[in-house]
Amino acid sequence: MDPDSTVRAGRDGTGAMHAGPLALVPTVIVVVVDATALGIILPLLPFYAQGLGATPFMIGALVSVYAVCQLVAGPIVGMLSDRYGRRNVLLASQLGTFAGLVLLALANNLTLVFLARIIDGLTSGNISVAHAYAAEHSSPSARKQALGMTSGAIGTGLLIGPAVSGLLVPLGHAAPVWAAAMLSMLSIAATWLLLPADQPTSENVCVPRLPERRTTRTLLGLRHAWRLLGLLVVFFLANAMFISQIGLFLSARFSWDGHPFGARELGCVFAYAGFINMVVQSFLITRVNMFALDRTIIILAFGGMAAGSVGLAFASTLGLLALCLTLIIAGSMIARSTLTAELSRSAAIERQGMIMGLNQSLMSIANIAAPLVSGALIGRGLHTMWALAIALITGCGASLAARLLSSRHTGDAKPAKQSALASA
Numbered sequence: 001m002d003p004d005s006t007v008r009a010g011r012d013g014t015g016a017m018h019a020g021p022l023a024l025v026p027t028v029i030v031v032v033v034d035a036t037a038l039g040i041i042l043p044l045l046p047f048y049a050q051g052l053g054a055t056p057f058m059i060g061a062l063v064s065v066y067a068v069c070q071l072v073a074g075p076i077v078g079m080l081s082d083r084y085g086r087r088n089v090l091l092a093s094q095l096g097t098f099a100g101l102v103l104l105a106l107a108n109n110l111t112l113v114f115l116a117r118i119i120d121g122l123t124s125g126n127i128s129v130a131h132a133y134a135a136e137h138s139s140p141s142a143r144k145q146a147l148g149m150t151s152g153a154i155g156t157g158l159l160i161g162p163a164v165s166g167l168l169v170p171l172g173h174a175a176p177v178w179a180a181a182m183l184s185m186l187s188i189a190a191t192w193l194l195l196p197a198d199q200p201t202s203e204n205v206c207v208p209r210l211p212e213r214r215t216t217r218t219l220l221g222l223r224h225a226w227r228l229l230g231l232l233v234v235f236f237l238a239n240a241m242f243i244s245q246i247g248l249f250l251s252a253r254f255s256w257d258g259h260p261f262g263a264r265e266l267g268c269v270f271a272y273a274g275f276i277n278m279v280v281q282s283f284l285i286t287r288v289n290m291f292a293l294d295r296t297i298i299i300l301a302f303g304g305m306a307a308g309s310v311g312l313a314f315a316s317t318l319g320l321l322a323l324c325l326t327l328i329i330a331g332s333m334i335a336r337s338t339l340t341a342e343l344s345r346s347a348a349i350e351r352q353g354m355i356m357g358l359n360q361s362l363m364s365i366a367n368i369a370a371p372l373v374s375g376a377l378i379g380r381g382l383h384t385m386w387a388l389a390i391a392l393i394t395g396c397g398a399s400l401a402a403r404l405l406s407s408r409h410t411g412d413a414k415p416a417k418q419s420a421l422a423s424a
Helices: 021-041 045-051 056-084 086-106 110-122 126-136 140-171 174-194 212-220 223-253 263-288 294-314 318-345 349-379 383-404 416-423
Strands: none
Touching (some): 021 086, 021 140, 021 174, 045 056, 045 223, 045 263, 056 110, 056 223, 086 110, 086 174, 140 263, 223 263, 223 294, 223 318, 223 349, 223 383, 263 318, 294 318, 294 383
16 A cells, blocks of 8 residues: 555645644544543533532532643643643643542542542643644644544544443442543553654744744734634633533433433433534534635534523423534534634644643633532522523624624635635
C-alpha cells in the first residue's frame, strides 16, 4: 500500500505539519477511551455524591470546584502543550485524571470526593490538548473535519461510557468508578504507544514564533476570536446548568417501572446523547454546511436548545421528554463543534494550544457559576424555572450570534449549493 494513501503530509505557509484523516486515528482512539471514562462518571456523580449526603447545591459545588481548578490549569496546560508538545502534556493530564478517579473510588466521605475532583481539575486538559493536536496536524481547509473526528470520538465515548455505568451500578456505585479508572490507565497506555511524539511548535524553525511579550497584544487583536469566545461562554453557561442538574431534575419529574429516574436511567439518557453526537458529527455537520453558513447553523443550534428547554420545563410524558432532549442535545453538539472549529480557524497554528486553553478557562468560569445557580434552583424545587433559565440563556445566544457574527467572518465561502448556482 502506498504510504501516501494512509498519510498525506505537507506544510503550509506557516510550516505546520499536516496529515491526512487516517493519521489522526491514534488521537481518536485516545479520545474515545478518555471520553468513555468521562461518560461513566457523568451520570453517576450526582447520585454517588447524594449517597454520601450531598445536597443539590453541594452537587453543583462539585462541578464548580472542578471548574475553578480548570480555570487555574487551563492556560498553563495549553501553553505547556505549545512549548513541550501535545503528547507529553496529554500524558501528564491523563495521569492526574487516573489519580483523581482512584481517589474517588476509595472515597467514603464528601471531603475525599471534593479532593478527587480538585486533583482531576488541576490536571485536566485532555480534550483541549487533543483538539489542539488535531488542529495542528491538519490543513486549514480540513481542520473542521479533523475537529469533527475528535468530537465524534467524544460522542462515541459518551455513548459507551453511560451504558457501562448503567450495567455496573447494580454492583455498587464504586464499581463504575473503578471501571473508569481502568479505562484511564488504558488511555495512558494508548497515548504512550499509539500517539506519535510531536515536535513542540516553539521548536519548529519553520513556524514563526511570536515573542512572549506580544502574546497579550496578539490575543487582544483577535476580534473575531473574542466574539466566538463570547458565544462559547453563553453556550457553556447553559450547558453547565443542564449537565450539572439534569439527573436530579429527571429524578424529581419522571419515573421508570414505578421508580424515579436513577443512575441507570440517567446513564441511558447520556448514552442517547452520545448516539446523537455520533450522528451529528458523522452525518449532519458535513451536510448542513452545503446549504447554510456557519452563522446560520449557530443561530439555529441555539434556537433548538432554547425550544427544547422550554418543552422540558412542561414535559410530562416520556415521549415529549425524548423530543426535548433531542433538540437540546443535537443543538448543543452542533453549536459546540461549529463554534470550536471557527475558533480554531481564527488563530494561527502556533497559537492553537493557547487559544484552546483560553477557551477552556472561559468554560471553567461558566462552570463555576452556573452549577451553583442550577443547584440552588433544583434544591428549592424550582424545576420549571431551572429549565426556563436555560431556555433564556440559549435564546440570548441565538440573538447574540445574529448580531455578532457575519458571513464575512464565518463560512468565508458560500455554501456549496449556492456557489454552484452562482457559477452556472
